Amino acid sequence: MRVLGIDPGTRFLGxxxxxxxxxxxxxxxxxxxxxxxSRQMHDRLYILHQSLHExxxxxxxxxxxxxxPFVAPARGAKSAVAVGQxxxxxxxxxxxxxxTVHRYLPSQVKAAVANYGAGNKAQIQRAIQLVLGLxxxxxxxxxxxxxxxxxxxxxxNRAASITGLPAPLHSGQSR
Numbered sequence: 093m094r095v096l097g098i099d100p101g102t103r104f105l106g107x108x109x110x111x112x113x114x115x116x117x118x119x120x121x122x123x124x125x126x127x128x129x130s131r132q133m134h135d136r137l138y139i140l141h142q143s144l145h146e147x148x149x150x151x152x153x154x155x156x157x158x159x160x161p162f163v164a165p166a167r168g169a170k171s172a173v174a175v176g177q178x179x180x181x182x183x184x185x186x187x188x189x190x191x192t193v194h195r196y197l198p199s200q201v202k203a204a205v206a207n208y209g210a211g212n213k214a215q216i217q218r219a220i221q222l223v224l225g226l227x228x229x230x231x232x233x234x235x236x237x238x239x240x241x242x243x244x245x246x247x248x249n250r251a252a253s254i255t256g257l258p259a260p261l262h263s264g265q266s267r
Contacts (some may be wrong), residue, residue, distance in 0.1 A: 094120070096153035096191070097242025098144075099234050100161065100178040102127045102136045105144065106234030109151045110224075110242040117246055119224045121151060122235040133174065141181045148189050156186040156193045157245035159201060159237070194245050201237075204244035216240050 099106035108122040125143040127136030161175040186193045196204075202211040206219045217236040220243060221227060231239075 093155065094151060094153040095242045095245055096148065096151065096156045096186075097238040097240070097245070098156060098158040098179075098182045099237035099241060100158060100175055100182060101234065102133065102140065102174045102178045103129055104232070104234045105140050105178055105182070106232065106236070106238035107144065107147055108235060108239030108242050109147070109153060110239065110246060112246055112249075117224065117243070119220075119226060119239055121147075122231055122239055123147075124232045124234045127178070133177065137177055137181055140178060141185070144182060144185055148185055153189070153191060155245070156182065156191045157241045158182055158186075158193060158195055159241050160195050160197050162198050194248075196241055196244050196248075201240050201244040204247045205240045213237070 093112045095110045095112065097106075097108040097110065103126070105125045105127065106123070107125065109120040111118050111120050125140055125147075127140045131139070158179060161172055161179055183193060202216060205211075205223070206215045211219075213233045213236070217231065217233070220236055220239045221229065223243065224239070
């Protein structure tokens with residue numbers, strides 16, 4: 093099974109492609125797609141759509157794990173709307189590709205990956221490097237966040253299969 097983790101944003105959209113084979117998980121690819129700082133929103137979204145479409149075509153993921161938008165109140169509603177629009181681009185590609193979508197809150201991702209719901213970006217990045225055997229390979233924060241989101245989903249799936257219980261309702265699964 094392949095999972096595409098997405099950290100949505102209109103300036104930078106992070107992605108990570110993880111492959112699960114029994115008990116092992118490998119990170120196949122990661123990166124940051126740039127929508128552009130000075131472009132108009134519709135142009136950014138189009139660029140992100142085209143770039144993410146290429147990632148989906150290349151790696152053919154089965155499922156998408158995406159972070160629910162969270163924007164600090166200080167950044168304002170306009171920022172929250174922009175992140176939601178980037179999330180919508182990814183969700184449309186998931187629907188077009190027949191992927192199951194699972195949504196996670198930032199605190200869920202941090203708790204699953206770093207065992208601490210308020211971990212910082214450096215802690216999350218180091219945790220995924222250790223868990224996935226990536227060494228100290230450099231990666232951007234958006235990419236490492238996307239990998240963490242995918243890893244969070246994989247851990248939720250494993251826990252559900254071990255316990256025989258359905259995946260947590262708060263994962264926001266949709267089709």
